[in-house]
Amino acid sequence: MAVALPGVAVAVGVGLLRFDLPLKINWPLLIAASLLVAIMAASVGYAIAVSLRPMTAQVVTQVLVFFVLLFSPVTFPASQLPQWFRTAHDWLPVRPAADLLRTGLASGTYAWQGRDLVVLAVWTMVGLAITLRALNRR
Numbered sequence: 001m002a003v004a005l006p007g008v009a010v011a012v013g014v015g016l017l018r019f020d021l022p023l024k025i026n027w028p029l030l031i032a033a034s035l036l037v038a039i040m041a042a043s044v045g046y047a048i049a050v051s052l053r054p055m056t057a058q059v060v061t062q063v064l065v066f067f068v069l070l071f072s073p074v075t076f077p078a079s080q081l082p083q084w085f086r087t088a089h090d091w092l093p094v095r096p097a098a099d100l101l102r103t104g105l106a107s108g109t110y111a112w113q114g115r116d117l118v119v120l121a122v123w124t125m126v127g128l129a130i131t132l133r134a135l136n137r138r
Helices: 005-019 027-051 054-071 083-091 094-105 114-137
Strands: none
Touching: 027 054, 027 094, 027 114, 083 094, 083 114, 094 114
16 A cells, blocks of 8 residues: 555546646545455455466456446446446455545545445455455365
């Protein structure tokens, strides 16, 4: 997370300059959401790494990168997706993570729901459980 912070700061700064974004930072939410998102991503990543063979894990992570970058309602509105895909994204961690981070940065423009925290917490716990189980079996 420490390695990513300078890049995130630069990206937010460029976004401010280029798109004139109205920031209203909610520091407690931004810090808590950032930590939760980082822990969730690490736990799910470790779960993939320790439960699959190396080549399979590499393929899965590459597919996930493709999926997250192109088919997640993070860089475009969810209304552009079919209803079934929007419903799937309500239970996948990417959109709730983005909503929490957006609200932390621009709380005057965006809002979050309690379900976002629940979804991220469940993904974190599942990732940690799979990781711990796989490591204990070894």
